[in-house]
Amino acid sequence: MYPVLYMRITQGYMIGSHKGYYAVDDGCSDTAKDYMVAPFSGTVKQIYPQYENQVFFESDNPVLFADGTEDYATVMLSHQDSPMSYGMAIGKHYNQGEKIYVEGGRYAGKNGAIATHVHLEFARGKYTGWHKNEYGYYCINNGKKPEECCFIDDSYHILYNYGYNFKKVEALDEYTTGNYITLFNMNVRSGAGTDKAILKVKDLTEDGKEHATSKRANDVAVYKEKTVFTAKEIINKDSSVWAKSPSGYICLKDSSQIYCEKV
Numbered sequence: 575m576y577p578v579l580y581m582r583i584t585q586g587y588m589i590g591s592h593k594g595y596y597a598v599d600d601g602c603s604d605t606a607k608d609y610m611v612a613p614f615s616g617t618v619k620q621i622y623p624q625y626e627n628q629v630f631f632e633s634d635n636p637v638l639f640a641d642g643t644e645d646y647a648t649v650m651l652s653h654q655d656s657p658m659s660y661g662m663a664i665g666k667h668y669n670q671g672e673k674i675y676v677e678g679g680r681y682a683g684k685n686g687a688i689a690t691h692v693h694l695e696f697a698r699g700k701y702t703g704w705h706k707n708e709y710g711y712y713c714i715n716n717g718k719k720p721e722e723c724c725f726i727d728d729s730y731h732i733l734y735n736y737g738y739n740f741k742k743v744e745a746l747d748e749y750t751t752g753n754y755i756t757l758f759n760m761n762v763r764s765g766a767g768t769d770k771a772i773l774k775v776k777d778l779t780e781d782g783k784e785h786a787t788s789k790r791a792n793d794v795a796v797y798k799e800k801t802v803f804t805a806k807e808i809i810n811k812d813s814s815v816w817a818k819s820p821s822g823y824i825c826l827k828d829s830s831q832i833y834c835e836k837v
């Protein structure tokens with residue numbers, strides 16, 4: 575997740591003091607000093623207090639990037655004034671969403687030397703340090719565009735995104751056990767997944783048979799539209815959600831459509 579809840583990007587990547595690399599400066603909500611949250615659960619690997627209090631923070635596990643790839647992630651935050659907040663120290667662990675850093679104006683070892691903001695760099699992979707690029711700027715190794723790394727959600731306030739489109743995490747639909755009604759004729763399968771066989775009418779319970787499109791024992795088992803059935807268990811598989819009913823498995827939704835609704 576993006577570490578600033580009030581996004582107001584004041585300088586984009588690949589220009590000015592970010593020439594040749596994917597840093598952004600974020601001024602956050604206003605001129606006051608906002609805090610940053612840990613974008614993932616991880617550990618502080620390096621701090622450079624003598625310069626701009628740069629902090630390198632590495633994920634515990636591989637994380638999902640906004641571009642759909644998975645890998646370890648490292649973020650670098652910079653410019654917090656001293657003293658550091660929230661127990662900042664090398665080896666300190668933070669859970670995703672915990673306060674980790676505060677924007678500041680520290681530059682070349684001097685607090686308040688520049689306008690208050692946070693400088694952010696995101697990288698794929700574990701912490702491996704930084705390097706001086708061809709324009710003379712120090713930048714994180716394996717740097718990556720922020721919008722290819724970070725998600726946002728409805729709790730974020732986007733004041734200015736600099737034209738970068740950050741992907742929203744969709745709120746996960748909460749499917750629970752109970753009664754559902756089919757919105758279409760629906761196949762009843764032997765397991766959760768369209769790769770699982772469609773049952774035969776004879777495999778359905780007596781009540782299930784009542785709602786099948788066919789009465790013939792060896793025909794495929796298809797529930798008529800507006801059949802009410804009981805989901806004893808909910809199975810999330812890939813991007814679909816399935817219900818296990820006494821007769822068999824029915825798809826509730828997939829990435830393109832909703833097939834059954836709770837009643």
Ligand SMILES: [Zn+2]
Nearest residue numbers: 597598599693
């Ligand atoms: Zn910067």
